[in-house]
Amino acid sequence: MKKNSKITIRWTTSMMKKWIFIHSGRRKRRRGTRNGGIRSKGERRKLVTESRLLPKEIIMDTLSCLPVKSILKLRKIYAPAKKQKLEVDHLTSEVQERFNTHKEAPKGTRGRSSEPFVPLTEVEESQVSLAFAKFNRQKILVTHQKSNIEITGQILQCLKPGGWLNDEVINVYFGLLKEREERKPKKFLKCHFFNTFFYTKLISARDGYDFKSVRRWTTERKIGYRLLECDKIFVPIHKQMHWCLAVINKKDQKFQYLDSLQGMDHQVLKDLARYYMEEVKDKSGEDINTNSWTLEYAYDIPHQENRSDCGMFMIKYADFYSRGLGLCFSQKHMPYFPVQLGSIYVDEVDKYVILARLNVLMTYLIRIMGRTVACSW
Amino acid sequence: MAAVTNVVKVEEDKPVEEEPASRINIKVTSNDGHGAVVCFRIKRKARMGRLMGAYCDALKIDITSIKFILDGTQIKQEHTADEIK
Numbered sequence: 001m002k003k004n005s006k007i008t009i010r011w012t013t014s015m016m017k018k019w020i021f022i023h024s025g026r027r028k029r030r031r032g033t034r035n036g037g038i039r040s041k042g043e044r045r046k047l048v049t050e051s052r053l054l055p056k057e058i059i060m061d062t063l064s065c066l067p068v069k070s071i072l073k074l075r076k077i078y079a080p081a082k083k084q085k086l087e088v089d090h091l092t093s094e095v096q097e098r099f100n101t102h103k104e105a106p107k108g109t110r111g112r113s114s115e116p117f118v119p120l121t122e123v124e125e126s127q128v129s130l131a132f133a134k135f136n137r138q139k140i141l142v143t144h145q146k147s148n149i150e151i152t153g154q155i156l157q158c159l160k161p162g163g164w165l166n167d168e169v170i171n172v173y174f175g176l177l178k179e180r181e182e183r184k185p186k187k188f189l190k191c192h193f194f195n196t197f198f199y200t201k202l203i204s205a206r207d208g209y210d211f212k213s214v215r216r217w218t219t220e221r222k223i224g225y226r227l228l229e230c231d232k233i234f235v236p237i238h239k240q241m242h243w244c245l246a247v248i249n250k251k252d253q254k255f256q257y258l259d260s261l262q263g264m265d266h267q268v269l270k271d272l273a274r275y276y277m278e279e280v281k282d283k284s285g286e287d288i289n290t291n292s293w294t295l296e297y298a299y300d301i302p303h304q305e306n307r308s309d310c311g312m313f314m315i316k317y318a319d320f321y322s323r324g325l326g327l328c329f330s331q332k333h334m335p336y337f338p339v340q341l342g343s344i345y346v347d348e349v350d351k352y353v354i355l356a357r358l359n360v361l362m363t364y365l366i367r368i369m370g371r372t373v374a375c376s377w
Numbered sequence: 378m379a380a381v382t383n384v385v386k387v388e389e390d391k392p393v394e395e396e397p398a399s400r401i402n403i404k405v406t407s408n409d410g411h412g413a414v415v416c417f418r419i420k421r422k423a424r425m426g427r428l429m430g431a432y433c434d435a436l437k438i439d440i441t442s443i444k445f446i447l448d449g450t451q452i453k454q455e456h457t458a459d460e461i462k
Binding site for chain 2: 149
């Protein structure tokens with residue numbers, strides 16, 4: 001600092017040093033210290049008054065970057081204050097957390113439909129961002145016990161907007177849908193969800209169809225129930241770069257093919273029809289004829305408007321149909337799903353809570369589309 | 378559109394031996410179109426990780442790039458043949 005320069009009233013570290021210098025009683029300017037000296041009495045007074053006016057937070061901040069010796073004196077004054085403040089901060093966050101959980105609990109039971117797009121709470125949001133964080137890429141966040149699928153941060157990356165869903169996510173989501181149905185069998189149709197490997201395996205043979213290779217996939221011992229009792233059987237189809245869904249609808253006696261890009265594939269439904277016939281014959285010994293069943297290619301379903309959301313559409317078709325609802329969502333709702341879906345995997349304990357949140361979303365969607373479907377989770 | 382991350386899917390076939398032997402024959406079939414079949418004969422209580430490692434070494438592929446599936450369920454390295462029967 002030059003001799004004649006004015007001291008600007010800007011609270012910097014050097015100013016703080018000066019202030020300490022004054023209060024520490026050392027009048028003499030140390031040699032070699034550039035900013036330690038005070039020029040005149042008026043200047044000094046000004047500085048002192050200024051410093052008194054400053055808010056404590058700034059002082060505390062400045063203190064933290066000062067050498068330890070120089071703040072020894074100040075510490076006596078401010079340490080209790082700081083401690084107190086920390087305590088208060090801690091308390092508020094704790095209270096807030098409790099408040100949050102408290103607020104959520106009744107929401108789950110009572111006011112589900114009141115809140116349309118339920119934003120994730122802060123805790124959940126931090127969990128989501130934690131799951132997306134780089135240092136969690138290799139870490140196993142959740143293991144889905146039934147299907148032995150381990151979800152790492154790397155796998156969850158595909159849930160970011162614009163990402164293409166991978167098969168782990170889809171398989172785990174289908175697993176969760178099945179568990180949901182098992183918990184409340186009265187509210188949902190009895191469904192079976194094949195995993196993403198099923199169709200590939202079914203058509204893996206040389207001549208394009210091989211029942212033997214998937215015969216043991218659906219034994220009662222393995223899946224815990226009889227496949228033939230299921231009202232709907234969902235088969236995810238992956239064709240090179242595109243996800244779509246095929247449904248064996250026993251209830252309405254039809255095979256459905258749902259493609260968010262409105263494509264159609266006769267071969268898939270033919271294969272599934274043949275598979276279902278052989279499956280029934282193999283497991284129960286009865287002969288059924290699926291020729292009379294209708295093959296349905298749905299056109300009036302919600303379709304995607306970008307290049308990346310087909311996986312999301314596919315699992316949402318499955319979600320809606322497993323509840324026996326019409327499909328009443330559209331492209332504009334898609335950004336909400338991945339984030340919500342992301343949070344499903346974050347905490348194994350809370351996953352059902354978050355699934356329930358997804359349902360809140362659905363309830364709202366159904367209502368705004370002008371349909372009165374009683375939908376409860 | 379979407380992508381599947383895994384490159385090769387592997388199906389594990391398991392013809393159960395009739396005699397009460399302590400060893401079991403396991404047939405691993407690749408699903409990537411070539412249909413390479415590799416047979417193993419391992420102890421029933423041996424971990425599948427050993428089999429997976431041997432399979433990957435034999436075919437010179439990365440173990441993280443493939444999945445092992447038995448009757449539609451993914452199997453993990455710490456499973457034994459008895460557990461997943």
